[in-house]
Amino acid sequence: GAVVSQHPSRVICKSGTSVKIECRSLDFQATTMFWYRQFPKKSLMLMATSNEGSKATYEQGVEKDKFLINHASLTLSTLTVTSAHPEDSSFYICSARDKPGQGSGEAFFGQGTRLTVV
């Protein structure tokens, strides 16, 4: 089955620095990728939807200048947490959907990234 790889699986960064999380579709082309965040004791909430070659669509309440999403190719999307603060510490997960008409249209999930800002 299709595989979505997220890297890194864990990252610790200092407050004020930026950190980039990569999401790759390994054996299919993903025109759409989704980024989620998990708050403590809560489910995984959608942050943004990114389409290859265009700007991401952010959910209400998500700061687009803080969470920069780039989907430059059909197999790679990146989430950059800029000027990270301890409250950005969380579990982030991506999902990738294959190209309409070329695949099943289902979405596959990465394994997630645990970000800790100290």
Place this chain on the structure above:
Amino acid sequence: AQKVTQAQTEISVVEKEDVTLDCVYETRDTTYYLFWYKQPPSGELVFLIRRNSFDEQNEISGRYSWNFQKSTSSFNFTITASQVVDSAVYFCALSGGSYIPTFGRGTSLIVHP
């Protein structure tokens, strides 16, 4: 439009008990996919199963089994003879062609020795 409901927030059992985690979904897609993921205390999401909407066969994998019933829009997950290592948060998720993949709120399973 699309929704996943895991009504059980937390379940506590004693080792060797059987436990069923419920998942009820709503979607307008005729083709969709259902998933179960395990999130142990270490945090990463562990893929357990993916099932498409055209395959209603129940599945068994070791102590794990899944019961998919389109008539009741449910995709329940049963762990037989639970073990302490089964303690985790379990998420049910839904992905359909028209909608954004959606997670349920998760069910925290605590297995006591």
